[in-house]
Amino acid sequence: MMQNRVLVLDSRRQPLMPCHPARARALLKEGRAAVFRSFPFTIILLERASGDVQPVRVKCDPGSKTTGMALVAEFARRGPTVVWAAELTHRGEAIRSALRQRAMHRRSRRNRKTRYRAPRFDNRKRSEGWLPPSLRHRVDTVMSWVGRLRRLAPVTSISQELVRFDTQKMQNPEITGVEYQQGTLAGYEVREYLLEKWGRKCAYCEAKDVPLEIDHIHPRSRGGSDRVSNLTLACHACNQAKGNRDIREFLANRPERLAAILARAKTPLRDAAAINSTRWALCEQLKATSLPVETGSGGRTKYNRSQQGYSKAHWIDAACVGHSGSAVWLDAGMRPLLMEATGHGELQRARVDKHGFPLAHKRGGKSFRDFRTGDLVRCRKPGLPDFLGRVAIRFRPSFVVSGSDRKIEVHPKHLVVVQKADGYAYA
Ligand SMILES: [Zn+2]
Structure with a gap:
């Protein structure tokens, strides 16, 4: 079974071609490379300051809940081949409900004061191309991942599924x-x-x-x-x-x-029914990267996928987007990197009850020394097997670490940061 390739940077932090995990392990073992980032797994070569690169295409199929992404090496031996894939889960619904709750608190606060004050929120003008925050978030997270992948791989072109169907292809x-x-x-x-x-x-x-x-x-x-x-x-x-x-x-x-x-x-x-404002906003931003952007329809994606006999998955759809998706080699058993947008916590300084009255003020901050709430850490507490988890900063010099199957209090001296909190959870 093919695995996601390891992303590689040269010693000047310029992206090289992604390499096989076995090769990355050998380089790390020989001390010729170091881990640059754990998710997505990226190594940095310590001795080489340059290398040959071939064009890599980043492809995405934006969805309302999940966006599939794939990196395709265009001149691989077998022809265009998926070398890295991911599925990005958005948090649109969480944003909507947080904003709705904020609006509710503000409304109740206005009404609680003795005299009426008209709501101010609808006095604002919306700029052209305004999107609701939950939709804006989808565009922003996809763009931030495209930017990240461009820094970690030699990306030369982009493909995006833009519309559900193409009336030109149907010849009206x-x-x-x-x-x-x-x-x-x-x-x-x-x-x-x-x-x-x-x-x-x-x-x-x-x-x-x-x-x-x-x-x-x-x-x-x-x-x-x-x-x-x-x-x-x-x-x-x-x-x-x-x-x-x-x-x-x-x-x-x-x-x-x-x-x-x-x-x-x-x-x-x-x-207009085929046009989705989020996808168009994303397309505009992708074009602004000055890389060539290929767009395709949902009909084309499904046609490409079924012609090549691939099963349905977000990352496979991403690989099959557009004309370039008509011949793309992939291993359907490959496990994509699962990324979930988790946000950066809240700014609210007071816990409130259902009426919006403060219950207790939060003490302290989100960071302590080198740690920050949300950091991915390796826990090395004596008497326990090592495990990976997310850290939550608590007041006493002991943090709560939540792993996949446990949640324990640990002193920071037993913790090593694997990856700084970046607003995503990985699996
Ligand atoms: Zn029926």
Whole structure:
């Protein structure tokens, strides 16, 4: 099974080609390299001040909960090969709820004072391209990882999935009536288009999260066309029940549903539906890096993935993004680095009850000597096996270290910092 390659820097901290973990182990053992960063694992060569590099492409598939990322060495022996992959979990929902709670506290504080003061928050002007903080966070975290990867690997180009479907690839079938063919790139774009148009559910029974089949509203056997305006999505049961009957026949007892489906089928989906403001904001920022940015559609990603027989995973989708994803070598068993955005703690200095009244003021800070709350540390307490955990600074000279299966109090003298807190948890 292939593992994530180890990222390599030369002695001037310029990125070299990622190397095999066995090679990195040998270099570390011989004392010719040192660990530069634990997550993602990066070594720095102590003797070499330069080296040959080949183009590496960073590819990303931005999602609302998880973003897949992959580094592809474009001129590897076998052809473009995934050498490093990661899945970044965002914390959009946590940001939303924290802001909602803050707004609630402010509102109750305003009302608690004797005279009314109008809320101030909606006096502010929003700049062009403003995104809600939870969405801004997705763009920011992806950009910070692209920046980090550019410092750790010789990245020369970027690929991003930008839209769900590409109407150009579909050749605008609502207008020209190009035939829909399953299994082709156009077919995949049509499928993504239909998913968007019909709200990702069965048109007849509204079943969600089930495999959906493409259904001809007027059956082909009765002269119905393959135009997209004659296609809808149905679950397997409904598709079977309908068979090759006409929709008017099938929905004879449900005139409202029939009217709704016929009306919806006729209305073409506006291009805007394919456009996701977060992805466009990300694309703008990626273009600002001055590296060439390739964009692809979700239909293209799925087509590339299924043509090459790869299973579904965020990092595999990332590797299959765009034209460059049509031929990419990867080991589907490879384990990506799992990164979860955890934030940098809170600034609130007082614990409050549900009404916003202070319960207790927090004492002390988040740091003590070389330690900071959130640092990843190795615990070497005598009598205990070594383990990795996150440190939380407490008042007494003893910290709480939480590992994967234990949470103990430890004196800092038994702790070694492995990686400084950077707002992410790794697995
Ligand atoms: Zn159904």
